[in-house]
Amino acid sequence: MEVERGTVSLGEFEFECGESIPELEVAYEAYGEFTGDNAVLVCHALTGSAHVASHRDATETSGQARAWWDDIVGPGKAIDTNEYYVVCANVPGSCYGTTGPASENPETGEPYGTDFPPVTIGDWTDAQRELLDELGIPALHAVVGGSVGGMNVLEWAKRHPDHVDRIAPIAAAARVDSQCLAFDAIARRAITTDPDWNGGDYYAGPDPDDGLALARQIGHVMYLSKASMEKKFGRRAAGRDAMRSFPADPAASFFPYRDVESYLDYQAERFVERFDANSYLYLTRAMDNYDLASGFESDSDALAAFDGEALVMSFTADWHFTVDQAETLAESLRDADVETAHHVVESDHGHDAFLVEPGNVGPPLSDFLADGVDGTAVSDTVDDETEESREFAPVHNSLFST
Structure with missing residues (x-):
């Protein structure tokens, strides 16, 4: 080719x-x-x-x-x-x-x-x-x-x-x-309320990775169906070696870190390595504005x-x-x-x-x-x-x- x-x-x-x-x-x-x-x-x-x-x-x-x-x-x-x-x-x-x-x-x-x-x-x-x-x-x-x-x-x-x-x-x-406008609005707010976003001026570091990660997780939930999530994850707990990506509340140690949480954390970790937070803001605005x-x-x-x-x-x-x-x-x-x-x-x-x-x-x-x-x-x-x-x-x- x-x-x-x-x-x-x-x-x-x-x-x-x-x-x-x-x-x-x-x-x-x-x-x-x-x-x-x-x-x-x-x-x-x-x-x-x-x-x-x-x-x-x-x-x-x-x-x-x-x-x-x-x-x-x-x-x-x-x-x-x-x-x-x-x-x-x-x-x-x-x-x-x-x-x-x-x-x-x-x-x-x-x-x-x-x-x-x-x-x-x-x-x-x-x-x-x-x-x-x-x-x-x-x-x-x-x-x-x-x-x-x-x-x-x-x-x-x-x-x-x-x-x-x-x-x-x-x-x-x-x-x-x-409904999708609402989810996209929440995703953008996850980025803009990350202190590291710094009004969009973060390129000297650190990057607003937590905000972008949350935005990506919201997006992933939008892209999957209820049936596919139930089939793929159910209510199963993640494996013994699974590590949380976000800080957890004190009670979390008593409850399982579920497979669906682990999946979303993994996808978010991969995404923030390759994508720019400001671009995510700009592109979702373009999509939401389209008529x-x-x-x-x-x-x-x-x-x-x-x-x-x-x-x-x-x-x-x-x-x-x-x-x-x-x-x-x-x-x-x-x-x-x-x-x-x-x-x-x-x-x-x-x-x-x-x-x-x-x-x-x-x-x-x-x-x-x-x-x-x-x-x-x-x-x-x-x-x-x-x-x-x-x-x-x-x-x-x-x-x-x-």
């Missing part, structure tokens, strides 16, 4: 908020060979990176975040790099190579910190468009992404409808609901200029972005006269299912990229003669299990 990776300078960049920075650098990875009409842009989720698939030169990026969709992107996989030229770019405001709060401000020689401009998903999309211009890619066969990456996908259909033929927002919605209908009368109006095809994919146990939210999105696409399939996967995994169930995600996505909404694994419930709306197609785990 041919791989190119690097950082492209886009020069001065003006954000939607009206503020500018002297230079925006965007880190990207690209896989396969570009033939003129085979480019697929993959949009990463909240704390993802450009490192979407594994390759020989991945030693540096693997320390940042593992090849997060390696089961989906690669030779012979659902997004087949033998057929498609796949590009993934780290978004502005992140900390994996693209300019963000932890980056040096060339005007001061110090990290931007909270002087970095507020970022939006629209900013991510415009930066990706400029990156593709630099790479010589005028148009895309498809844009694909999960979670907030799926919102990024929708923004492509809204802002650059003539530049993409197919979109696949996975485990996503047109906006975040109030597909912004600037338009409705979601369907926002999508009216897009005349390609869409695959919406959702998961039954996902309470972060629910099946109902996905169906509402699919209806908005249909109302905009977009050929749309809503593919529902029956899964207990929760929001993380789009990352951990390649056997369910891969077949419909592969068929959609190849054949659009008529792909055999996408949906077979359209009545073309009566022009009935395309209904969503439930898919059970057993159909594509490996």
Whole structure:
């Protein structure tokens, strides 16, 4: 598999908020060979990176975040790099190579910190468009992404409808609901109330690791389902050698340190080693602020200029972005006269299912990229003669299990 990776300078960049920075650098990875009409842009989720698939030169990026969709992107996989030229770019405001709060401000020689401009998903999309211009890619066969990456996908259909033929927002919605807004608000407060956050000026150390760790733990609970947590952890006590990551109250020694606590502590410890607290604040703000209908009368109006095809994919146990939210999105696409399939996967995994169930995600996505909404694994419930709306197609785990 041919791989190119690097950082492209886009020069001065003006954000939607009206503020500018002297230079925006965007880190990207690209896989396969570009033939003129085979480019697929993959949009990463909240704390993802450009490192979407594994390759020989991945030693540096693997320390940042593992090849997060390696089961989906690669030779012979659902997004087949033998057929498609796949590009993934780290978004502005992140900390994996693209300019963000932890980056040096060339005007001061110090990290931007909270002087970095507020970022939006629209900013991510415009930066990706400029990156593709630099790479010589005028148009895309498809844009694909999960979670907030799926919102990024929708923004492509809204802002650059003539530049993409197919979109696949996975485990996503047109906006975040109030419950998730609440959890994200608590996560941000965990960071900003950590004394080491220091108003965002902590780069000389120490880092606000406790606050970021708590924010990540809140996120992990949002990404799992009740059923998956019960199956994975139950009420079991952690092993004898398990060590608590946070100070405990005096009574804790009488009660068990449970397996679910140990798991959350472990995930938090790993996360604070690789992610920036200010970036977490900026990126969750971008996600929470997103509203597909912004600037338009409705979601369907926002999508009216897009005349390609869409695959919406959702998961039954996902309470972060629910099946109902996905169906509402699919209806908005249909109302905009977009050929749309809503593919529902029956899964207990929760929001993380789009990352951990390649056997369910891969077949419909592969068929959609190849054949659009008529792909055999996408949906077979359209009545073309009566022009009935395309209904969503439930898919059970057993159909594509490996």
